[in-house]
Amino acid sequence: MAKPLKGISYAKYGYLFSLPFIIIFLIFWLYPTLYTCVLGFTDCKGFGNTEWHILENPLDNFREVLKNNSFKVSLKNTVIIWIINFIPQITIALLLTAWFTSHSNDLKGKGFFKVVFYMPNIITAATVAVLFRTLFGYPMGPINDLLVTTGIREASYNFTVDKTAAKLIVAFIQFWTWYGNTMIVLISGVLGISPDIYEAAEIDGANGVQTFFKITIPNLKTVLLYTLVTSLVGGLNMYDIPKLYQDGGPDKATLTTSVFIQQQAFSGSYIYNKAAAASMIMFLIICVCSAILFWIMRDKDEAKLEKEKKLARKAARRAERSFF
Amino acid sequence: MSVQNKKTNTPFKIVAYTFCVFLTILSLFPFVIMIINSTRSTNQIQQHAISLIPSHYFANNFKVLTSKTFDPFRGFINSLIISVGSTFCAVYFSTMTAFALVAYDWKARKPFFTVIMAILMIPAQVISIGFYQFMYKIGMTNNFLALILPSIAAPATVFFMRQYMIPSLPMEILQSARIDGAGEFRIFNQIVLPMMMPAMATQAIFSFVTSWNQLFMPSILINKNKLYTLPMMVALLNGDTYKTEYGAVYLALFLTVIPLLCIYFLLSKYIIAGVALGGVKG
Numbered sequence: 001m002a003k004p005l006k007g008i009s010y011a012k013y014g015y016l017f018s019l020p021f022i023i024i025f026l027i028f029w030l031y032p033t034l035y036t037c038v039l040g041f042t043d044c045k046g047f048g049n050t051e052w053h054i055l056e057n058p059l060d061n062f063r064e065v066l067k068n069n070s071f072k073v074s075l076k077n078t079v080i081i082w083i084i085n086f087i088p089q090i091t092i093a094l095l096l097t098a099w100f101t102s103h104s105n106d107l108k109g110k111g112f113f114k115v116v117f118y119m120p121n122i123i124t125a126a127t128v129a130v131l132f133r134t135l136f137g138y139p140m141g142p143i144n145d146l147l148v149t150t151g152i153r154e155a156s157y158n159f160t161v162d163k164t165a166a167k168l169i170v171a172f173i174q175f176w177t178w179y180g181n182t183m184i185v186l187i188s189g190v191l192g193i194s195p196d197i198y199e200a201a202e203i204d205g206a207n208g209v210q211t212f213f214k215i216t217i218p219n220l221k222t223v224l225l226y227t228l229v230t231s232l233v234g235g236l237n238m239y240d241i242p243k244l245y246q247d248g249g250p251d252k253a254t255l256t257t258s259v260f261i262q263q264q265a266f267s268g269s270y271i272y273n274k275a276a277a278a279s280m281i282m283f284l285i286i287c288v289c290s291a292i293l294f295w296i297m298r299d300k301d302e303a304k305l306e307k308e309k310k311l312a313r314k315a316a317r318r319a320e321r322s323f324f
Numbered sequence: 325m326s327v328q329n330k331k332t333n334t335p336f337k338i339v340a341y342t343f344c345v346f347l348t349i350l351s352l353f354p355f356v357i358m359i360i361n362s363t364r365s366t367n368q369i370q371q372h373a374i375s376l377i378p379s380h381y382f383a384n385n386f387k388v389l390t391s392k393t394f395d396p397f398r399g400f401i402n403s404l405i406i407s408v409g410s411t412f413c414a415v416y417f418s419t420m421t422a423f424a425l426v427a428y429d430w431k432a433r434k435p436f437f438t439v440i441m442a443i444l445m446i447p448a449q450v451i452s453i454g455f456y457q458f459m460y461k462i463g464m465t466n467n468f469l470a471l472i473l474p475s476i477a478a479p480a481t482v483f484f485m486r487q488y489m490i491p492s493l494p495m496e497i498l499q500s501a502r503i504d505g506a507g508e509f510r511i512f513n514q515i516v517l518p519m520m521m522p523a524m525a526t527q528a529i530f531s532f533v534t535s536w537n538q539l540f541m542p543s544i545l546i547n548k549n550k551l552y553t554l555p556m557m558v559a560l561l562n563g564d565t566y567k568t569e570y571g572a573v574y575l576a577l578f579l580t581v582i583p584l585l586c587i588y589f590l591l592s593k594y595i596i597a598g599v600a601l602g603g604v605k606g
Contacts, residue, residue: 036451107340116347118599126537188601239539276453
């Protein structure tokens with residue numbers, strides 16, 4: 001902390017410099033959040049309608065959304081698709097991390113592989129979704145062409161109407177765009193582990209596999225948890241890919257909660273109130289997830305310091321008491 | 325790396341390289357198909373959708389594409405305006421907020437930082453209904469400002485800038501600038517900003533890419549065709565207009581990724597270093 005020049009307090013500049021953030025946050029984030037929350041209790045619907053009244057039973061929208069079959073399906077889909085994407089994502093990312101940070105086996109071309117594996121992450125998700133829709137086209141998409149010319153299948157397969165295939169493809173796209181990112185985060189986590197521990201393990205004669213499971217994984221706990229939570233929150237908001245892959249179809253197989261909310265609010269009969277209620281339910285779920293993340297990422301050193309201070313104060317008091 | 329373990333583990337290397345090459349193909353295959361097919365005619369694609377030999381229908385596909393609803397230049401300009409605007413807002417004001425958090429001792433500093441941490445993960449999607457209604461009421465739908473201004477409050481960027489600023493901004497410099505008579509705003513603009521350039525550049529890349537790729541917010545706020553952003557135009561490709569124009573669709577997809585591919589090939593080193601710092605996750 002800067003020590004102020006004698007007699008001048010600089011505290012007001014702290015407020016002044018954070019003012020733009022605070023104003024924009026209040027107008028463009030907090031107010032819409034509260035507004036969405038309020039709309040969840042009202043009868044607001046119909047395109048362009050901004051008139052609304054609080055319902056007689058304010059919780060009606062929430063009750064109806066929770067009973068709504070499409071919402072239940074979409075919540076289930078969101079979780080299923082996230083799980084199908086996350087398990088291979090974290091497994092492959094961990095495997096690559098182990099290989100790329102291995103002390104005993106130095107692989108060449110790591111830089112190149114990192115660049116290539118991360119690339120899908122930077123490409124517009126909308127483009128990726130439409131690209132995969134075209135790749136899995138029927139009857140003559142590239143994937144079908146590949147399957148037929150290599151003789152794996154005799155005739156083209158209609159991926160677009162198969163519900164399981166649609167889920168798997170959306171999960172695969174999600175996996176494909178994110179595993180490189182996860183890998184890079186994990187590698188940087190491993191590089192943050194003290195090399196002394198690895199040296200000690202090496203001297204003790206631990207092999208690569210042992211080192212990985214006994215040292216890397218336990219030391220990577222925080223990073224892994226961080227990856228898990230951020231991926232979960234991202235997964236709960238999955239929109240671009242299911243929306244543009246098949247607009248939640250076929251037959252709601254890839255309908256995620258975000259697509260559900262968008263369809264309710266901005267198409268058909270513009271049911272803003274129920275969409276707002278559904279948004280708030282998602283908001284709560286995400287809040288719980290970020291609370292966990294917040295707890296993980298809290299300043300550990302500071303927490304420790306505070307604890308020590310407390311202990312010191314207690315000890316001082318005890319000493320005082322015993323002194324008298 | 326290690327001195328003791330000189331023996332090379334050949335079977336391991338074969339497995340590792342094979343797997344990495346497989347993943348490389350997996351990552352590149354869709355893009356290669358996209359690029360090659362953008363030069364082939366719809367007829368050729370229908371006969372064999374996979375080919376490694378480019379053809380000469382690029383110009384023709386372009387004619388077909390632009391004769392309908394897809395206007396790549398307009399989309400490009402619109403996306404560029406929004407992305408540049410929000411990148412500037414996010415980076416400049418986040419650095420300013422981080423400066424307030426690092427350099428000054430004010431009462432609300434800690435609670436303010438706690439709030440920033442708490443809203444780090446809240447996505448725009450879940451508050452979209454209220455946001456849309458609010459913008460509709462004040463007549464800011466179909467207005468790029470509604471997409472640019474919110475990025476002034478970018479918690480993730482503030483968090484990253486703060487982490488970077490704490491070790492790299494010596495308070496003595498601020499003190500000596502004050503003694504020389506510089507005002508606080510001048511100190512920020514002329515001393516702090518240049519020192520934060522590397523971190524700002526990293527954050528600028530990510531803000532730009534995130535904003536460029538955004539689909540949800542633009543698509544609820546904008547409904548005039550001439551204000552469509554590139555991702556919104558990509559959504560048009562799913563419609564009936566382009567149902568049988570495969571060559572044109574591949575070309576359109578290719579056009580939307582060209583700017584990103586350029587950025588990536590020029591800056592991949594910085595981008596990967598930025599991801600490693602853990603500042604971003606979508």
